Amino acid sequence: MKIGELSSLTGTSPRALRYYEDEQLVIPRRMPNGYREYDDYLVDRVIQIRGLLDTGLPTRIIRQILPCLDKPRTIHFADAxxxxxxxxxxxxxxxxxxxxxxxxxxxxxxxxxxxxxxxx
Amino acid sequence: MKIGELSSLTGTSPRALRYYEDEQLVIPRRMPNGYREYDDYLVDRVIQIRGLLDTGLPTRIIRQILPCLDKPRTIHFADAxxxxxxxxxxxxxxxxxxxxxxxxxxxxxxxxxxxxxxxx
DNA sequence: TTTGACCTTAACGCTAACGTCAACCATTGA
DNA sequence: TCAATGGTTGACGTTAGCGTTAAGGTCAAA
CATH class of the missing domain: 1.20.5 (Single alpha-helices involved in coiled-coils or other helix-helix interfaces)
Incomplete structure (x- = not known):
């Protein structure tokens, strides 16, 4: 999906989503025309991020704990x-x-x- | 006690304590020489504030919920x-x-x- | 084909919660 | 008495997490 859809699905502004990309929290692929393309599972991830930000955690910390919130996470064990x-x-x-x-x-x-x- | 003692007792910088005063979270009395004078019970209050800030609440909200955290609070019922x-x-x-x-x-x-x- | 909705990057603006001077006054021990 | 320590009020600097233009590319519908 494109950034607008993810935005409305998560109640998060496109600006915020681009900021999360800068902060390496959500890295979308790119379509041939340069548009960001987000996979469906990223909806949950964005909601996670918003919740964690709301509880006072900075993006620096969120970036570190996100790998262990993904499922399946067999791939991420290498990061450990x-x-x-x-x-x-x-x-x-x-x-x-x-x-x-x-x-x-x-x-x-x-x-x-x-x-x-x-x-x- | 003076600001320095409260600072070391709570692990909070004097600058932050003065900021809390600006934000009406902790209002000390004044000594004849202009120094701030803090009562003992304010130690707990400052620690409360730090905790609430840490959980992501802004001073605006903290200011509103502080009255109901004080004991005894009979006086504060008027604010309700x-x-x-x-x-x-x-x-x-x-x-x-x-x-x-x-x-x-x-x-x-x-x-x-x-x-x-x-x-x- | 051109309007309108949606996308892009780049850059400046904003607020909260302080940190960090600067310039000055007060208190106390040597 | 005077130097150290610690207090005072500004005022400017900083960081995070975005909001808000600005200037322009893309694409489906009319």
Whole structure:
């Protein structure tokens, strides 16, 4: 598919998609006329990227963890250098921290809302 | 305490603390000589702020959810306008989405690491 | 064949969350 | 008393993640 279709399917601007290409997150093939051509599986990938960006991860990190989110991923095992694995473990731990933190704050907000509603 | 102590206690630069003041997240009192004076409870608040920033929330949102994270918060019930409550519910839902998303990706990373280790 | 929708690259603009001076005042120990 | 340390307010610099023109190529439909 062309960039416009991917754009509407993912709710992502063409500009953002081109930016993701610059950042090596989504690399489309090219048609004879120079147009970008995206495979269907990239829809999910773009949505993944948006979600990860939304949780505060920079493209530099996303680029590193994307290979292990693809399925099937037998091909990507070659990328698994020791440094790569260390990065992954570190980012996984950071995600744990974020999850715990978000959960605590979510609970606090809920508690607050409950107390306010109890007064009404 | 003065800004330097709060800085080292929270691992946050003085510049950032002054920025948080500009953004109305942490408003210290002033000493006779013009120095900022921070109460002890603000240590926790700054750490909260850092965590929320790290999860991708902008200061604009953080400013709105901070009141319901303070304890005791009886005073802050006055701030609970309908718009405020709507914002809180919305942000709580967004936090839910982030948590689910992070959890899924965390699982994918773990799974990948397990598979790689199984080959070693 | 020409309009209109969609594509291309290149380049400048923008906002958030600070970093980094610069120039100056305050406090304290030698 | 004076040098070090740490505080103050600007103000300009930086990076990420795009938005927004600008100037032009492509292609299907009328």
């Amino acid at each position: 250098t020791p440094e790569m694995l260390a990065t992954l473990e570190h980012e996984r731990d950071r995600m744990d921290e974020r999850i715990e933190f978000l959960a605590r704050n979510r609970a606090a907000i809920t508690e607050y809302l409950d107390e306010v509603r109890a007064l009404a | 306008t309908p718009e405020m409550l709507a914002t809180l519910e919305h942000e709580r839902d967004r936090m839910d989405e982030r948590i689910e998303f992070l959890a899924r990706n965390r699982a994918a990373i773990t799974e990948y690491l397990d598979e790689v280790r199984a080959l070693a």
